[in-house]
Amino acid sequence: MSVPDYMQCAEDHQTLLVVVQPVGIVSEENFFRIYKRICSVSQISVRDSQRVLYIRYRHHYPPENNEWGDFQTHRKVVGLITITDCFSAKDWPQTFEKFHVQKEIYGSTLYDSRLFVFGLQGEIVEQPRTDVAFYPNYEDCQTVEKRIEDFIESLFIVLESKRLDRATDKSGDKIPLLCVPFEKKDFVGLDTDSSPVSVLLGVKRHYKKRCQGRMRKHVGDLCLQAGMLQDSLVHYHMSVELLRSVNDFLWLGAALEGLCSASVIYHYPGGTGGKSGARRFQGSALPAEAANRHRPGAQEVLIDPGALTTNGINPDTSTEIGRAKNCLSPEDIIDKYKEAISYYSKYKNAGVIELEACIKAVRVLAIQKRSMEASEFLQNAVYINLRQLSEEEKIQRYSVLSELYELIGFHRKSAFFKRVAAMQCVAPSIAEPGWRACYKLLLETLPGYSLSLDPKDFSRGTHRGWAAVQMRLLHELVYASRRMGNPALSVRHLSFLLQTMLDFLSDQEKKDVTQSLENYTSKCPGTMEPIALPGGLTLPPVPFTKLPIVRHVKLLNLPASLRPHKMKSLLGQNVSTKSPFIYSPIIAHNRGEERNKKIDFQWVQGDVCEVQLMVYNPMPFELRVENMGLLTSGVEFESLPAALSLPAESGLYPVTLVGVPQTTGTITVNGYHTTVFGVFSDCLLDNLPGIKTSGSTVEVIPALPRLQISTSLPRSAHSLQPSSGDEISTNVSVQLYNGESQQLIIKLENIGMEPLEKLEVTSKVLTTKEKLYGDFLSWKLEETLAQFPLQPGKVATFTINIKVKLDFSCQENLLQDLSDDGISVSGFPLSSPFRQVVRPRVEGKPVNPPESNKAGDYSHVKTLEAILNFKYSGGPGHTEGYYRNLSLGLHIEVEPSVFFTRVSTLPATSTRQCHLLLDVFNSTEHELTISTRSSEALILHAGECQRMAIQVDKFNFESFPESPGEKGQFANPKQLEEERREARGLEIHTKLGICWRIISFSGGHLGLGAPLLRVLTSKKDP
């Protein structure tokens, strides 16, 4: 015997083997339909006794196994059922002939046989035959079950007669020697009776015992099959004793195994064979119902009182006593199995028997939950060397080993053998490798390697399981799925390998894996769709959250010039309505879900928004990430994907992802999508471990216009640092001489999509130590507003007048009374010290330290800085009460123009008038003219100082109206005095109207500042 039945279990010993086979051409579908119905009759209560018959059906059984039927009767084919199609009467003889041929194959052992003919009608059908049943077609055959039951009953009759025949054999009769096939040649010529001379008495007795022992064992088998468990136990016991005394090891093993089988059947009525046992159990639960359905007349038989009293309950108590004695205890069963197997192992030809015994023992041990011992049996089974197995048999063998290991809870071992079986499916010696089967088997090994194909199981905590073997398995899955011709599957598995095993891959392996992944994806890109496998398993998508690894996600505010602000008048809306308190510590310390926390800035519909990610590339080579964009919800969002290339094993690398919200509302950034190595990934932030985020929800407010400012002035290199938080978007600078004024033309362009409706302009002069006189910046907004609303793309202009009037006195102590020294003539050149003072500035180098100190004061370029704020709004954002703020920084460098070095008054001819004497110094490098209201221009060359006399009317400051009253009330006396002076200075300025003009280009008004005023006041009033 060479073909092991790996599905065997101990209770199969009590079954009768019936082979069901098709004859001629029968479609597989039809055959198995009938086969299934036949199989449902697996258990029959014999009519006139309590005994139950069990039938084992096979549709394929190797005849050489049948030859071992004497050794263990359950291996003997006792029944044959053939199924055939026959449509015409003339085919009938031929069909019947085939049936006979079929019968010949198992002829020596058959008790009975049946032929089921489908499709034939006519006179042949009319003749009643016991061995042939006719059915018109495969649907109309209700009596199949009934026929089978009759058939089994006829089998039982034969079995029973054989049993009785053998059991009553007396020792006086000649008992034939039962043999297994390989023994037959050993006993040829050993006929003990025919050669009485040469045979010693001992040998003869020995031989006789052997015959008896074997026969006892055989009867035991028959009893077991016939449902007489107790009798079989007794026979087995006797047989064991007989055979042990003659050292007939093979048969002793069989007797022991029979003893074990009978005991197992007694101890475990549920069966040990797993599924088949369950089926049997189920079958026994409803035999009456099943019988009633198929056999209307059966009920009478079942309730026949005579049957119950005569055979139903056995009154003989002696068998009850024997029951406990003869049956093996669960521990003994295993010991006896061990013994039996050790005997079998002495015979090379009994390998299959040994293997099957091992399997049966393992099943028993699995029920007893004795895994360690079971594993020893299995270990033994692994090393049983059968003849050269075919590839298919090898696969079957490994699969069964795997199943048995699974049964005893050795999942890893089970996975190991299943994997070996899978590899066997595609062994190079197989002409047509079964990649599909290999793949299916490999999938089944996953639990044994504690590997799930869901990447989520790997995202949290440390890696589970044995990476080296898991990786190997994944590689095999990839390869198998590729050879199966399912590139999508191999891409999915390869992605999974890369994602989950990244930490365990060497640099070279990383390169290899990505290279093959790229090869696969070039034909079939990786998707985010789950892949459903035929086995009902679904492969979830594998997002590459580690390629690149994202460490930090930050939503960025809009640039300062585009940030929306809430109008103050609408402030009421901003205050949270949840609490009546303006501030509550409970709210302040409320630690909500950080990720869901709303960020306290807004994005604007239609404007580009940015999210910054800090990413890094764990690969030892450059990583190209394509199509990287944001995944959002809540608001219609147009993501503008980016492509990036990260250097090998980069550190944290900032990446900015942008997009445009198309509607308003609350937007949540859920994650990002990438395409890496041709695999699309949607990475959700929730699933990323160790990510830092400062909130991912932001409000999107309605669209606002965008204003762009361009000016006539050049841009400034240095930006202003305003005290408050707002930033300056543009800086311009201009260079002016003191007293000069200039128009600044600002072009306002609406570069947004919404009309610009509102504009407010404010200015702020940054604190400077220089004192400013007069209006520094002045504008008329009305002209500009007349062009509003400004449609998108339109330009408006806005003009600002810049006037710089700083102090014209070069230094307070220099403003001396002219009367104090001798110089008193108008037009006189200045005394030499002044010239010398000027020179160093021109030469750019001070001559001597004390003088250069003074020179620094009036040659110094002074700086003025101001910020122009443009508040603007329009479109839907305006109705919601939002505006934007744009700031223009103004940087003015004021160069000194002219200075009054000395001031004095002289009485004029008229008492109502006086002469104002001024020493004017031109500190520029240009020739300029000084003019007043009354006198003609005075020409001053560069660096020249001249005295001019102006005749003015005397006036009294006291007559001068005070500045508006309210102001004075709040200010302190010092401020009041300051203000008053300023007002007087202005008065003097308007009276005198002193102007300078650089002949070559510009002109400016001179304002006489406070120091001059002091001189004047001290002179005039006394």
Next chain:
Amino acid sequence: MAVCIAVIAKENYPLYIRSTPTENELKFHYMVHTSLDVVDEKISAMGKALVDQRELYLGLLYPTEDYKVYGYVTNSKVKFVMVVDSSNTALRDNEIRSMFRKLHNSYTDVMCNPFYNPGDRIQSRWALLPVSASSPGGPYFLCPIQSRWALLPVSVSSPGGPYFLCPIQSRWALLLCPIQSSRAFDNMVTSMMIQVC
């Protein structure tokens, strides 16, 4: 004499595995991996025994055609598995037992190393750290993972190989510990593998 030695974490993943015929390493991976079934079974069987009475040595896990696989489990459920050539019949159970005990001691040394995170693979990477000898205050080495160890002075001259001194503010207050505990473990395994009985 041992063909393969493996240390397996409580969660059944390898902390350390080394085998002598390096060309067929995966074979031993499978062998050790499947032996865990038996280890699990044995542990669950002796679960009832009191902890202090428990025998750590598990004995022969299973024999294969060419090898014998032995097991040992610590009280913290870290497993040691040793694969021995089955042709080596001279090897007694007691010798296997003492080898496991040595292995356990060596493993304890590894665990004492404050740089070793329990659950990490046992690798002697510390010995490979760049040592900048030129820095003032003696040679230092840079510790890559935990920033709190940033720079540690190494006193190379001490007897018994280089030691490092940990900063005082840490919980390892003042602890002298050989840097090469993992290396020592590795050497230990090597000696077990080449030793001829």
